[in-house]
Amino acid sequence: MGTEKRSQAAWRSVGPNRRSTRTLRLRTSAVLVTATVLAVLLVPPLVQLDQQAVDLSAKLLPPSWAHPFGTDDVGRDLLLRCVYGLRVSLLVGVAAALTATVIGTAVGATAGALGGWADRGIMRVVDTVSSVPHLLLGIFIVAMFRPGVWPVVVSVALTHWLSTARIVRAEVLSLRSRPYIDAAVSGGASRWRVAVRHLLPAVLPQAALAAVLMVPHAMWHESALSFLGLGLPTHTASLGTLVQTARGSLLAGQWWPTLFPGLFIIVPTLAIAGLAGAWRERINPRRRSELTL
């Protein structure tokens, strides 16, 4: 009991209020993520309002009870637009993060499990791709297609699998030399069986964590690409296109069309990152600082 207490203290006594701050962060994140998911899933089917409905007589109204977030330059309700935008951004974020994780895990596991020349070759390709600024590479990829949701997903996924590949490869390399892998080889297991039965299940928690951490990052990329006019077409409400179309009115003193979509980008992504951070600390307290957003 005594040793257990001491070993916990060795990790945790960074500051006197460390624990309560972390709990508060975890709870706030959990509430915000739940609220986001509920809003995104429930509002569109329940509220039978048309987010595209144009009302030029009500353009650029400041926040009021009728329009809590105000209206945009063609009189569309901003709260509704923000919820629809968040829906698209979340979809892009989750799809891109999942795709990137699948690619990264496959590449990293292959490199780590094969080792030798194959490993060196694959990892040099990873180094080469990651030496190109990834936003630039993303813009290049997305510019090859017509604007839409899937080109953005592809662009973000193809530029973000590299860190996952590195994490998974490192993990596989450390697992590969364990005696239980020797035992499996001696028991007649093929390379494929060793990878699928023993290596992949062991790296799955790390890969899943990397995927969750990537969701907010992918959402930022979607916003950035849409803001640059390359991502989604302007009529599709996404948080990036909302901020982009609102730019003009900001200079005229109308702050609400920029502020609220901006908050919708920042708050859910920070909440997801907060949840992922808590999970990371939970699965391995000593590796708190290894994965960065």
Added chain:
Amino acid sequence: MLELHAITAGYDRHAPVVRDASLTIAPGEAVGLLGPSGCGKSTLARVAALLHRPDSGTVVLDGTSVRRWRHRAPRELRTAFGVVFQQPRLSSDPRLRLTDLIAEPLLATGRRQESAERVAELATTVGLTSDLLARRPHEVSDGQLQRACLARALALRPRWLICDEMTAMLDASTTAALVAVVEDYRHTTGAGLLAIGHDRTLLQRWCDRTVHWDTLRSRPCLT
């Protein structure tokens, strides 16, 4: 016949752990290998079990010299060896229940239909109850886990057993039980045994002959 000729092996080509070691084991023979900690006994065991490619030297198995190692070695050669490692915790996949752990070699070699029967038979042999078989490695003691590891090593009825300090971290009664299981298996199947350890008394009682690490060098040491 398992022959190791002038094996030099290690993890860094410039600093081999094992230099010029030679050892021969006849079918049905039990050879005990004694040596101090860190001298390279386990590396030699891994070479003998085709798990580690030596830098030089040859391994001859039943008259044929071995050219490929680990996954590249033909499956029937790899599975001719049953290996029990020193630390049961590290040599068992933490996610598998003991039943799956023991059945793993059978599943890996495509003998799913006979696995349930064989696992039950092996569990009785090594003394594991069905309650223990349903647990995962962290839920059983080192001794119980080592019993499962021995059962796994015997699952494919290997012709050679390599016990790398199998009993180093076990109590006297478990040691006695595991040695008895190995001896029973050898008497019924005529398998050869390479038992590695630093317990001279145990190895001398257990094995037909014991060799000391220092006598393995085929050439006199130059240093």
